[in-house]
Amino acid sequence: MTYSAIVIGVSSGGLNALKLLFSMLPAGFSIPVIIVQHLSPRSDGRWINLLNENSKIHVKEADEKEKIQSGTAYVAPPNYHLLIEKTRTLSLSIDERVNYARPSVDVLFESAAEVYQNELIGIVLTGSNSDGAEGLKRIKENGGLTIVQDPADAESAYMPESAIATTKVDYILTLENIIALLIAIDKQMRTVL
Amino acid sequence: MTPEVRQDLEISNLLETIYKKYGYDFREYSAAHISRRIKNRLILSGISSVAEMERAVIQDKKFAYQVLQDFSITVTEMFRDPGFYLSLRKNIIPLLRTYPFIKVWHAGCSSGEEAYSMAIILHEEGLYERTTIYATDFNQQTLDKARDGIFSNDLMKEYTANYQLAGGKESFSNYYTAHYDHVIMNQHLKKNIVWANHNLVTDSVFAEVHLVLCRNVLIYFERNLQNKVQKLLFDSLINGGILCLGSKEGLRFTDFFEAYWELDKKHRIFKKKY
Ligand SMILES: C[S@@+](CC[C@H](N)C(=O)[O-])C[C@H]1O[C@@H](n2cnc3c(N)ncnc32)[C@H](O)[C@@H]1O
Numbered sequence: 001m002t003y004s005a006i007v008i009g010v011s012s013g014g015l016n017a018l019k020l021l022f023s024m025l026p027a028g029f030s031i032p033v034i035i036v037q038h039l040s041p042r043s044d045g046r047w048i049n050l051l052n053e054n055s056k057i058h059v060k061e062a063d064e065k066e067k068i069q070s071g072t073a074y075v076a077p078p079n080y081h082l083l084i085e086k087t088r089t090l091s092l093s094i095d096e097r098v099n100y101a102r103p104s105v106d107v108l109f110e111s112a113a114e115v116y117q118n119e120l121i122g123i124v125l126t127g128s129n130s131d132g133a134e135g136l137k138r139i140k141e142n143g144g145l146t147i148v149q150d151p152a153d154a155e156s157a158y159m160p161e162s163a164i165a166t167t168k169v170d171y172i173l174t175l176e177n178i179i180a181l182l183i184a185i186d187k188q189m190r191t192v193l
Numbered sequence: 194m195t196p197e198v199r200q201d202l203e204i205s206n207l208l209e210t211i212y213k214k215y216g217y218d219f220r221e222y223s224a225a226h227i228s229r230r231i232k233n234r235l236i237l238s239g240i241s242s243v244a245e246m247e248r249a250v251i252q253d254k255k256f257a258y259q260v261l262q263d264f265s266i267t268v269t270e271m272f273r274d275p276g277f278y279l280s281l282r283k284n285i286i287p288l289l290r291t292y293p294f295i296k297v298w299h300a301g302c303s304s305g306e307e308a309y310s311m312a313i314i315l316h317e318e319g320l321y322e323r324t325t326i327y328a329t330d331f332n333q334q335t336l337d338k339a340r341d342g343i344f345s346n347d348l349m350k351e352y353t354a355n356y357q358l359a360g361g362k363e364s365f366s367n368y369y370t371a372h373y374d375h376v377i378m379n380q381h382l383k384k385n386i387v388w389a390n391h392n393l394v395t396d397s398v399f400a401e402v403h404l405v406l407c408r409n410v411l412i413y414f415e416r417n418l419q420n421k422v423q424k425l426l427f428d429s430l431i432n433g434g435i436l437c438l439g440s441k442e443g444l445r446f447t448d449f450f451e452a453y454w455e456l457d458k459k460h461r462i463f464k465k466k467y
Pocket of ligand 1: 266267330331393
């Protein structure tokens with residue numbers, strides 16, 4: 001199976017989770033990663049720089065109309081929804097909050113599911129609201145691979161629990177095992193090619 | 194035909210119909226944005242397909258204007274991105290001061306919060322009396338709200354914080370009168386604001402101005418359309434005029450990247466080259 005993108009939704013506890021993720025992804029990891037992390041609207045981009053410094057793939061804030069590229073991770077800017085265009089570029093929007101959140105995981109997941117169909121991996125990690133549950137369902141309906149962090153392993157269990165309650169997801173794993181799975185999938189894709 | 198291809202086709206037919214029948218051109222808006230808004234409307238109205246929605250748009254003018262409202266995202270704030278307004282005060286006001294009269298254009302002003310914010314800054318800097326502010330939008334409903342200048346009292350706490358972070362010199366409550374759950378902006382602030390319906394996609398240059406603010410409008414357009422609208426903004430500015438974009442918008446992917454000096458990279462303030 002070939003995957004063209006990984007989308008990740010994460011809320012409280014997310015900084016630690018993302019730190020672990022990016023410290024473990026190897027150089028040459030090819031599938032682009034697109035992330036919504038709930039944050040205060042006024043937060044600046046410093047935490048993204050921190051992630052980038054400790055990562056072997058490039059981590060950056062998403063720019064509008066930017067082309068999605070292999071070996072890169074994009075993070076939604078605070079106070080903007082992040083959407084994916086059919087042309088595989090990124091779009092931003094400031095319409096109403098969804099699930100009290102902007103950026104909202106559901107908004108990213110729904111637009112990504114529409115564009116990537118079964119070439120998408122959707123992941124819900126730690127968090128304390130239900131954003132992402134509907135979006136993950138849409139990813140599953142469109143044939144994508146759905147992964148949720150084991151609530152017992154998550155700093156905040158509510159977001160993973162909501163996702164699991166809404167969708168019969170493909171994998172429920174600890175964060176470390178999710179990362180191992182992603183690395184294995186990516187490696188397999190690259191050897192097949 | 195896969196369901197996705199069919200839906201794309203139906204959406205493009207819908208946009209074509211809206212353009213032909215009502216003159217509003219959404220054909221080069223961001224497809225992800227349009228698709229999301231259409232899906233929301235389908236759910237809210239109980240209509241089963243985009244094709245059916247197209248029929249409803251043809252038959253029912255009221256419904257068509259509802260769809261227009263859906264596509265026009267009117268979310269806005271007073272002193273949104275306070276750091277931007279601080280920079281405006283510090284770097285742009287001294288420039289404006291050199292002109293005997295000043296013309297400012299808010300392109301896509303929504304319900305007016307941005308234009309009122311500008312009026313307040315110009316007032317505090319002693320420039321308001323010699324300024325005309327053109328505040329335009331293609332959405333008449335939101336423009337009417339802007340002209341009324343009536344906002345929910347609930348928002349004032351946040352706006353006051355923004356105002357202070359933006360370098361406000363007085364008490365923000367001096368600029369409005371509160372009536373229970375709403376506030377009315379002072380008449381004085383409205384005096385030099387001209388509210389007008391103008392569509393950035395289909396209308397042309399209407400004035401030569403010293404300062405253009407077009408913030409958080411272009412993110413909804415495809416690159417090609419961004420470029421066309423950038424031309425309109427460029428043609429509306431005097432030489433040495435100032436262009437302000439939203440904090441996530443830029444000129445890089447347009448033909449106008451070389452046509453401006455970047456005055457403030459972070460806050461997306463540009464000066465048209467002489
Ligand atoms: C998100 S609001 C931005 C308001 C304000 N500039 C701000 O940054 O807070 C976008 C506005 O652009 C307007 N708009 C969208 N397309 C337009 C067009 N073709 N011509 C004029 N205004 C347009 C919408 O009606 C809406 O009021």
